[in-house]
Amino acid sequence: MTPAEDYELPAGPGRNDNWQGVTPRQAFMRGMAVALTVPGIILFASAAGYGALARDAGFSLGNSVFMMGVFFALPAQVVLLDQIARGGSLMAGTLAVTLTGMRLLPMSVLLMPLLKGKRATRWRYLVAGHFIAVTAWMEGWRRLPLVPSELRMDHFIGIGTGLVLATLAGTWAGFELAGSVPHVVEAVLLLLTPIYFLLSLIASASGEADRLAIVLGGFLGPPLYVAFPGFDLLLAGIIGGSIARFVVRSRGTG
């Protein structure tokens, strides 16, 4: 599971590739600056879409922003708030959140060796761990190998902090905008979440099973929602994912 090399603009050569004499604090600040690049801007806009969605679901501004910070993983948040808002079973919602959280395990497994270094203390690992979600992970994966090992932890925590701040600001902006802009702008905000999820899924898919799972899950979703509202996502995940694995395994292609 390696991010596509062309995921975003390459971290081309520039001033920031020189890490000689850089202090941990400066490494942190350079990480924060990642929030001002393309992935940070997309994440801000996606968080705005989530903010609009949360407002529509009846969440307060405080809880919308709080949820963004406490999870920092849009799929889990949208699953859960949708479930709460539609009055579905909280147990099914919790189970679905658990399943979406599993996506983070391989990301942290793969990032762990990159973070090792003098300044990688236990509590810094805990903080760094919270930032592991698609965007921060991809940026870490892409940038950390170029950073001296003793500065990587600070740099990654900087990346995470900047991206969290971008999503909190995005949530707030989306929540506020949703009530006061033309309907078509609000509709665009609400479309950002699904298109960003879809493209991120494709970007982080590795192998045929993942791609088949995207197609099967996508097509199973709506009919299952009509037939079993509240359990549709779990069922679509288990049925679609199992078929995808079965097909790929029986073909012997991975």
Add this chain to the structure above:
Amino acid sequence: MTSSLHEVTQAAGAASGTLPTGLTLALILTVISLATHEPWRWLGLILGRNIDVDSELFRWVRAVSTALVAALVTRLVVFPAGALGGVPLLVRVLAMLCGLGVYLLFGRRISFGVVTAAVVLVAGQSIMGP
């Protein structure tokens, strides 16, 4: 389905009690996050290189969670919340397909796909919308 998520919420609230709010909701969110979501991140860091990410169980979990998020994507588009529900289904689907197409055809840049979907939605709504 044209009813907004908020109407569904109110209907569901009337049927099964009310949406948790304020500090109660914040507490529920914290508990769910710490109990079911955050541990995956900790576990990944603890296991580090000792876990076999190529095991069949792990691949199955990956496929299941991928299909789950994909189902969420189509649910958000086919049964949308709020203002997106005011846009015809055809325009919503067209916007997603154009975003996907531009992403796949022009250098796999997520930003290109996202911007395309947004532009197509606005254009489609101004042509076909009420």
